[in-house]
Amino acid sequence: xxxxxxxxxxxxxxxxxxxxxxxxxxxxxxxxxxxxxxxxxxxxxxxxxxxxxxxxxxxxxxxxxxxxxxxxxxxxxxxxxxxxxxxxxxxxxxxxxxxxxxxxxxxxxxxxxxxxxxxxxxxxxxxxxxxxxxxxxxxxxxxxxxxxxxxxxxxxxxxxxxxxxxxxxxxxxxxxxxxxxxxxxxxxxxxxxxxxxxxxxxxxxxxxxxxxxxxxxxxxxxxxxxxxxxxxxxxxxxxxxxxxxxxxxxxxxxxxxxxxxxxxxxxxxxxxxxxxxxxxxxxxxxxxxxxxxxxxxxxxxxxxxxxxxxxxxxxxxxxxxxxxxxxxxxxxxxxxxxxxxxxxxxxxxxxxxxxxxxxxxxxxxxxxxxxxxxxxxxxxxxxxxxxxxxxxxxxxxxxxxxxxxxxxxxxxxxxxxxxxxxxxxxxxxxxxxxxxxxxxxxxxxxxxxxxx
Amino acid sequence: xxxxxxxxxxxxxxxxxxxxxxxxxxxxxxxxxxxxxxxxxxxxxxxxxxxxxxxxxxxxxxxxxxxxxxxxxxxxxxxxxxxxxxxxxxxxxxxxxxxxxxxxxxxxxxxxxxxxxxxxxxxxxxxxxxxxxxxxxxxxxxxxxxxxxxxxxxxxxxxxxxxxxxxxxxxxxxxxxxxxxxxxxxxxxxxxxxxxxxxxxxxxxxxxxxxxxxxxxxxxxxxxxxxxxxxxxxxxxxxxxxxxxxxxxxxx
Numbered sequence: 001x002x003x004x005x006x007x008x009x010x011x012x013x014x015x016x017x018x019x020x021x022x023x024x025x026x027x028x029x030x031x032x033x034x035x036x037x038x039x040x041x042x043x044x045x046x047x048x049x050x051x052x053x054x055x056x057x058x059x060x061x062x063x064x065x066x067x068x069x070x071x072x073x074x075x076x077x078x079x080x081x082x083x084x085x086x087x088x089x090x091x092x093x094x095x096x097x098x099x100x101x102x103x104x105x106x107x108x109x110x111x112x113x114x115x116x117x118x119x120x121x122x123x124x125x126x127x128x129x130x131x132x133x134x135x136x137x138x139x140x141x142x143x144x145x146x147x148x149x150x151x152x153x154x155x156x157x158x159x160x161x162x163x164x165x166x167x168x169x170x171x172x173x174x175x176x177x178x179x180x181x182x183x184x185x186x187x188x189x190x191x192x193x194x195x196x197x198x199x200x201x202x203x204x205x206x207x208x209x210x211x212x213x214x215x216x217x218x219x220x221x222x223x224x225x226x227x228x229x230x231x232x233x234x235x236x237x238x239x240x241x242x243x244x245x246x247x248x249x250x251x252x253x254x255x256x257x258x259x260x261x262x263x264x265x266x267x268x269x270x271x272x273x274x275x276x277x278x279x280x281x282x283x284x285x286x287x288x289x290x291x292x293x294x295x296x297x298x299x300x301x302x303x304x305x306x307x308x309x310x311x312x313x314x315x316x317x318x319x320x321x322x323x324x325x326x327x328x329x330x331x332x333x334x335x336x337x338x339x340x341x342x343x344x345x346x347x348x349x350x351x352x353x354x355x356x357x358x359x360x361x362x363x364x365x366x367x368x369x370x371x372x373x374x375x376x377x378x379x380x381x382x383x384x385x386x387x388x389x390x391x392x393x394x395x396x397x398x399x400x401x402x403x404x405x406x407x408x409x410x411x412x413x414x415x416x417x418x419x420x421x422x423x424x425x426x427x428x429x430x431x432x433x434x435x436x437x438x439x440x441x442x443x444x445x446x447x448x449x450x451x452x
Numbered sequence: 453x454x455x456x457x458x459x460x461x462x463x464x465x466x467x468x469x470x471x472x473x474x475x476x477x478x479x480x481x482x483x484x485x486x487x488x489x490x491x492x493x494x495x496x497x498x499x500x501x502x503x504x505x506x507x508x509x510x511x512x513x514x515x516x517x518x519x520x521x522x523x524x525x526x527x528x529x530x531x532x533x534x535x536x537x538x539x540x541x542x543x544x545x546x547x548x549x550x551x552x553x554x555x556x557x558x559x560x561x562x563x564x565x566x567x568x569x570x571x572x573x574x575x576x577x578x579x580x581x582x583x584x585x586x587x588x589x590x591x592x593x594x595x596x597x598x599x600x601x602x603x604x605x606x607x608x609x610x611x612x613x614x615x616x617x618x619x620x621x622x623x624x625x626x627x628x629x630x631x632x633x634x635x636x637x638x639x640x641x642x643x644x645x646x647x648x649x650x651x652x653x654x655x656x657x658x659x660x661x662x663x664x665x666x667x668x669x670x671x672x673x674x675x676x677x678x679x680x681x682x683x684x685x686x687x688x689x690x691x692x693x694x695x696x697x698x699x700x701x702x703x704x
Contacts, residue, residue, distance in 0.1 A: 351638025
C-alpha cells in the first residue's frame with residue numbers, strides 16, 4: 001500500500017486519528033517545555049551534530065579503534081555486512097550455547113534485520129521485554145514508533161489483549177494493574193533465558209565500551225541474569241570519547257519523551273567472570289548511505305523519535321502507513337537508501353514544513369533530504385503522467401506568452417465550466433475544498449491598465 | 453521621488469497573479485505608500501516551485517533562467533510569499549553563465565514582511581484594524597526564511613509579521629494552541645496526499661475557530677487558498693486576508 005492510501009485508511013477512524021495526533025503532540029509539547037529549561041539547548045544540538053559529523057567523516061578509524069579496545073576488554077566482536085549475516089551470527093552463537101529461548105530489549109536494528117522471525121523459524125523463542133514491544137509482539141505487529149512501539153493502541157485494546165494472553169481481568173484497564181501483569185509474565189522469561197540480546201545506543205571508541213539506554217531496566221535485567229549478552233549495533237552508533245556521551249544523553253531523553261534522562265543508562269565494558277559479551281557490528285546499507293553525499297548525515301540519527309512526534313503527517317497517518325522499519329521523517333530519508341522502489345512514496349509524504357529538522361537533536365536537515373530524495377526518485381521511478389504534466393508546466397512558465405494564454409484559459413474555464421466538472425471525483429483538490437473565486441482580471445491585466 | 457531611491461522589482465507568484473490580484477495590488481500600494489519605487493516586470497511567470505517540489509528541479513533551468521533575466525537588474529525583489537522566495541533562494545538549480553546574477557538575486561530577494569522590517573526598518577505602522585486576527589505561519593516563511601522563531605527551537609521569540617500587525621490600533625492578536633503547525637497544503641501534497649492534507653487543514657481551522665478568530669491572515673496565499681477552500685466547503689464564515697491586505701487597508 002502506498003503512503004497516501006494507508007494514510008487515508010488511518011484517517012477513516014476519525015476519533016482514533018485525533019487521539020493519535022493529540023497523544024503524540026503531548027509528547028512533543030513535553031519535549032518543548034523541558035528543552036526550554038536548558039539555556040544551552042541549541043549549543044548542545046550544534047555540538048552533537050559536529051561530534052557525529054566528525055565521527056562519520058572518520059568512521060573507519062573509529063570503528064577499528066572501537067574494535068581494538070573492545071577486544072582488549074574481552075568482548076567478542078563480530079562484523080556483519082548485511083541483515084542476513086547479522087542473523088546468522090546471532091543464531092550461530094545461540095546454537096553454540098544450545099539456547100532455545102532468549103530475551104531481547106528494544107533494538108530497532110534487530111527489527112530492521114527481521115531477527116525475530118528468523119530466530120523463530122529456527123526454533124528459538126524470542127521474548128521482547130520492553131513493555132510496548134511485548135504488546136506488539138503479542139499482536140504479531142512491528143513497532144509503530146521507534147521509542148513508543150505500541151503508541152497506536154489505546155489502553156482498552158491492551159486490556160483486551162492481556163485478558164487473552166495473560167489472563168488479566170476482563171475490562172480492567174488500569175495501567176498499573178496491566179503493567180504488573182506484564183511484569184510477572186516477563187519475570188519468568190527473564191529467569192529462564194540463558195542469552196540476552198540488546199541493542200546499542202552508543203559505542204565509545206576510546207574505551208571499547210557501549211551504552212544501552214532504557215526506561216524499564218529490562219536490558220539490565222536480561223543481561224545480568226543471562227550467561228551470554230549479545231549486543232547488536234549499527235556501525236553509525238559510535239562516538240569518539242566517553243566525555244562526548246554527556247552531550248548525547250542530555251539530548252536523547254529530552255528529545256524522545258521530555259524526560260531529563262533515561263532511567264537506565266548502562267555501560268557495558270567487559271564480561272563478568274564466566275560470562276560472555278558478543279558485539280555484532282552491522283553495516284546493512286550504512287556504508288552505501290555514507291557514500292551518498294547528500295544523504296550521509298542521516299546517519300547522525302540517535303533514534304530519539306522526536307521527528308515522528310512533531311511530524312503533522314506521522315501524527316495523522318500512524319507509523320504503519322510508512323511500511324518501513326523506521327517510520328516518520330527520518331525513516332523516509334533512510335528507507336529509500338535501502339530500497340528505493342519499495343519506499344518511493346515516502347519522501348513525498350511530507351509538506352516539507354521543516355519541523356523535523358528544527359526538532360532534531362543532532363540537526364539532521366531531514367526536510368531538505370526529503371526534497372533531495374524526490375529529485376532522485378523521479379529520475380528512476382517517476383510516474384509518466386506526473387512527469388509529462390510537469391514538463392508541460394515548466395514549458396509554460398518558461399515562456400511569458402504561453403503562461404498568459406494558459407492562465408487566461410484556466411480562469412475562464414473555472415468561471416464557465418459547470419461545477420460538476422470542476423469538482424469531478426478525479427479532481428482531488430475539489431474533493432474536500434472549494435476553489436478560489438475567479439477574478440475578472442489577473443494582476444498583470446490590472447497593472448497594465450492602472451500603472452503602465 | 454529621489455532618483456537614488458532603490459528600485460524594487462515586484463515578484464507576484466503565478467497563482468496570486470491569477471486568483472488573488474487584490475493581494476498583489478495591496479502589496480504594490482503598501483510599498484508605494486511607504487515611499488518605494490516599485491515596478492512589476494510584465495514578463496514574469498512562475499518561480500518553478502511546483503515542479504521542483506515534485507522532484508523535477510532539473511526541469512526548472514529554463515524557468516529559473518527566465519526569472520533571473522527579468523529580476524537581475526533590480527536593487528531589491530519583493531514578493532508577498534515566503535514560499536516562492538524560499539524557492540528562488542534555495543531551490544533554483546545552478547544556472548550556467550548566470551552565477552553572478554544568481555548570487556545577487558539570492559541576496560536581494562525578500563518576502564514582504566521581512567523587507568518591511570529588515571530593509572525598510574519599519575518599526576511601527578500608523579493605522580487601525582479593529583479585528584480579532586489569527587496568524588497562520590507558512591512553514592516556508594517560518595522555518596525556511598526564519599520570518600519567525602519556530603516553536604521547536606530554544607531561541608528568543610520573534611515574529612516579523614506580528615511586529616507589524618500588533619501595533620495597529622484595535623487589532624487583537626490571537627495566540628493559537630499550536631502556533632506554527634503546518635496547514636497541509638504542501639503544493640502537490642495537497643492532491644497526492646489529499647486525505648491528510650484536508651485533515652491537517654481542518655485541524656488548523658479548528659484551532660483558529662476555538663479562539664474565536666475573526667480574520668485568519670498569513671504571508672502565503674497558498675496556505676490560505678487551501679484553508680479558505682476547506683472553510684468555504686464547510687460553510688464556515690471565517691474571513692481570510694493576506695498580511696499585505698491588512699496592512700494596506702489599515703494605514704489608509
